Amino acid sequence: MSVGDTEKSTSDRxxxxxxxxxxxxxxxxxxxxxxxxxxxxxxxxxAGVAKPTIYNHLGSKENLFRHVMTETAARANGKTMEVLESxxxxxxxxxxxxxxxxxxxxACYTDEQSQAVRRLLYAEAVRFPDLFDQVRASGPDQFIExxxxxxxxxxxxxxxxxxxxxRAANQFIALVYEELPTLxxxxxxxxxxxxxxxxxxxxxxxxLRAFGS
Amino acid sequence: MSVGDTEKSTSDRxxxxxxxxxxxxxxxxxxxxxxxxxxxxxxxxxAGVAKPTIYNHLGSKENLFRHVMTETAARANGKTMEVLESxxxxxxxxxxxxxxxxxxxxACYTDEQSQAVRRLLYAEAVRFPDLFDQVRASGPDQFIExxxxxxxxxxxxxxxxxxxxxRAANQFIALVYEELPTLxxxxxxxxxxxxxxxxxxxxxxxxLRAFGS
DNA sequence: GTGAAAATGAACTGATGAGTTCAATTGCCT
DNA sequence: AGGCAATTGAACTCATCAGTTCATTTTCAC
Numbered sequence: 001m002s003v004g005d006t007e008k009s010t011s012d013r014x015x016x017x018x019x020x021x022x023x024x025x026x027x028x029x030x031x032x033x034x035x036x037x038x039x040x041x042x043x044x045x046x047a048g049v050a051k052p053t054i055y056n057h058l059g060s061k062e063n064l065f066r067h068v069m070t071e072t073a074a075r076a077n078g079k080t081m082e083v084l085e086s087x088x089x090x091x092x093x094x095x096x097x098x099x100x101x102x103x104x105x106x107a108c109y110t111d112e113q114s115q116a117v118r119r120l121l122y123a124e125a126v127r128f129p130d131l132f133d134q135v136r137a138s139g140p141d142q143f144i145e146x147x148x149x150x151x152x153x154x155x156x157x158x159x160x161x162x163x164x165x166x167r168a169a170n171q172f173i174a175l176v177y178e179e180l181p182t183l184x185x186x187x188x189x190x191x192x193x194x195x196x197x198x199x200x201x202x203x204x205x206x207x208l209r210a211f212g213s
Numbered sequence: 214m215s216v217g218d219t220e221k222s223t224s225d226r227x228x229x230x231x232x233x234x235x236x237x238x239x240x241x242x243x244x245x246x247x248x249x250x251x252x253x254x255x256x257x258x259x260a261g262v263a264k265p266t267i268y269n270h271l272g273s274k275e276n277l278f279r280h281v282m283t284e285t286a287a288r289a290n291g292k293t294m295e296v297l298e299s300x301x302x303x304x305x306x307x308x309x310x311x312x313x314x315x316x317x318x319x320a321c322y323t324d325e326q327s328q329a330v331r332r333l334l335y336a337e338a339v340r341f342p343d344l345f346d347q348v349r350a351s352g353p354d355q356f357i358e359x360x361x362x363x364x365x366x367x368x369x370x371x372x373x374x375x376x377x378x379x380r381a382a383n384q385f386i387a388l389v390y391e392e393l394p395t396l397x398x399x400x401x402x403x404x405x406x407x408x409x410x411x412x413x414x415x416x417x418x419x420x421l422r423a424f425g426s
Numbered sequence: 427g428t429g430a431a432a433a434t435g436a437a438c439t440g441a442t443g444a445g446t447t448c449a450a451t452t453g454c455c456t
Numbered sequence: 457a458g459g460c461a462a463t464t465g466a467a468c469t470c471a472t473c474a475g476t477t478c479a480t481t482t483t484c485a486c
Contacts, residue, residue: 018463034339036249039443050464052446061444123336126247164415171419174387202377206384209423231433252473263434265476274474 019057021047026068031116035065035124065124069117069131076114077139083108084143087150091159095208102176102200109177110191144169160211168211175203232270234260239281244329248278248337278337282330282344289327290352296321297356300363304372308421315389315413322390323404357382373424381424388416 025047029038040061044051058064083104088097108114117135125132148169155162162168178199180191238260242251253274257264271277296317301310321327330348338345361382368375375381391412393404 032339034249034337036247037340040445041443051444052465053463055445056462119335119338122332123339124247125332126245126336127250167412167415170392171388171416174391175384178387179383199380202380203384206423210419211422253475254473264474265435266433268475269432 018047018049018053022049022054022057022064023068023071025049026064027072027113027116030065030068030120035120035127066128066131069120069128069135072113072117073121073135073139076108076111076117077135077143079111079114080105080108080139080143081146084146084150087147089153091154091157094154094159094212095204098204098207099201102204103197105173105176106180106196106200107193109180110193110196144173147172155211159213161213162211171210172203172207175207176200178203231260231262231266235262235267235270235277236281236284238262239277240285240326240329243278243281243333248333248340279341279344282333282341282348285326285330286334286348286352289321289324289330290348290356292324292327293318293321293352293356294359297359297363300360302366304367304370307367307372307425308417311417311421312414315417316410318386318389319393319409319413320406322393323406323409357386360385368424372426374426375424384423385416385420388420389413391416 022043026038026043029043029046032038033042040051040054043064044054047054054064058067083101086097086104087101088094121128121132121135144166148165151160151162151168151172152165154160155165160168176199180196180199235256239251239256242256242259245251246255253264253267256277257267260267267277271280296314299310299317300314301307334341334345334348357379361378364373364375364381364385365378367373368378373381389412393409393412
């Protein structure tokens, strides 16, 4: 029996790229109707694939869900981490620099796939608590650490007055995202991006009122 | 006549407040396993009631869920609004007053039933979008308005420097709750209340750094 | 007491959906 | 062209569960 065939990358036997099609279709279907309501027949139809093919590649509905979540979350988290590369390092242009970062973070947050994963993780946190932890540990937790490092550097250079960088980092994102989740009904409806941008700028303003030097 | 025996004795038939027992049991079961995974047999067993009795009182699973959500949310929202009665009206003792309010809000937020409803609302936002809207309109939206009013009064009296009270209210709760949701995996696991308290105090501190006069 | 209303348990229906099987087909490699 | 593996469709098994039915039992108001 083909047991742990972790990746089939070694031999690209005459397979079409069914696997990717399945995962992408699954994300769409899961996002649209939720985990419990998504049937494998739906997903197979959406992917343009026969049902047994799904089992060939991914084994079970639960396994498929895990793959979809971790893969999509990894992609979304990667984009979020990239935002920090444009983080301001000098006091010069600090406010516009932070506003730029905040705007990009909001864009990442409101990205369709990103919202879909987040919503599904919340929705299924009872059924898949380990998945929730795993994604958080590899994403948000690392991001907060990285952001805290950037803030600490600014504070160290005297450009900000911050005692607890991790707390400041959490408060920064709390201020920037503010009521984004409720505004979009947790991603289940579109969000006015101009409104989101204003929230982000206001968040930066409050952050600087509190921590600017 | 076993006194203090809350469990139904073998002969507990007939009419009593079955309806309340059903709704309470349903909340527990829904919170424990989610809407889709909760069967009416489970709920009936948990309530100590026969399955047809549930249909007598509440008609259908969907209807039962709606009742459970709206009733529990109304109770939780009521408690949250009560917190505002102890909102400080004078500059005198402003910080401890706000810290007190923040602590109580965190307590409301982390209340077991409150978290259960919130988690279920998020989880089922795709299936019951109207329910989400209804609860939010009757709860959080009104709360933000009320909080904004209190803040505006303080600002008007010169005790705070606030231009946009609604935004300030949103930022206040964003700072106070901060990462509570992720800390508790959206309510699916217990939360260290000392840690939550520290987050709240830090949130008030940042709020006052930004808006204090 | 008596009788109607409410509650019970147990069995039943119908639908849905995960996961499997398999013979037939397709695409790709040498 | 031959061959191998992936793919396909369709039918099938098995389990779960919402919602119903009904004959029986219990409670309570009178």
